[in-house]
Amino acid sequence: MADQKTLTFSIMDGPYENARTVTALRLIDIAARRGYNINVFAYEGAVSLSFAKQAAHANPVHGHDIDEEDHPLPKEWVSSLIKTAEANGGKVDWINCGLCVDERGVTESVDGTRRGTPADLWNAAASSDGTLVIGTK
């Protein structure tokens, strides 16, 4: 790709907590559809986004079984973003902060993601066309 850009996103929010996560994933999706190379540095609660043991559930309060509830799982969104980038000639390097992972016990994450350190964020930002840090507060 002649004009393949590299973008870095740093995200901090855990799943199901804030619209920032949705906006971040929308941005990453746009970049993935363009075939860009994308670095994602997930830290603090965001390391749970790719946690492999997330499970769909029924909702007895509403009388829904698992299929009817159709519960969205962030790990599936992460996997989908990785596949979308690959299908368009790009790639996603999804890095979970190892310290944040260990603190939360979310050591199993979906394929295509890996552990890393804040130094990975530094290196990713240094080699990217653009970087966006979406912090929590």
Added chain:
Amino acid sequence: MAKYTLIASRDAFESKESERFCALAGDLKRAGNEVTLFLVQNGVLCARPSHVASELSKLAQEGVAVLADSFSLRERGIASDRLAAGIESAQLDVIVDHMAEGRRVIWN
């Protein structure tokens, strides 16, 4: 001259930080930079005509590009043709465009 894109995600009616963030956009513009202020999530609530939006309209008059995420507007039932003067509806793609261009993109 540098190029800045400031992303305002907070409801200006709830957070004073939004006011300071908008002031930063104006300061950067008056310092000779190219500035885009992109409203997203609850940040688009201040795109409706109000005393808060009038400050954004002033920024637009000064040359700041003030944009509001069309998805966030739809989520909140705000019609894109009912925005305050100088504020335009835009796709989130603008942020990715600006990142790829190498602009300094700052989230609040």
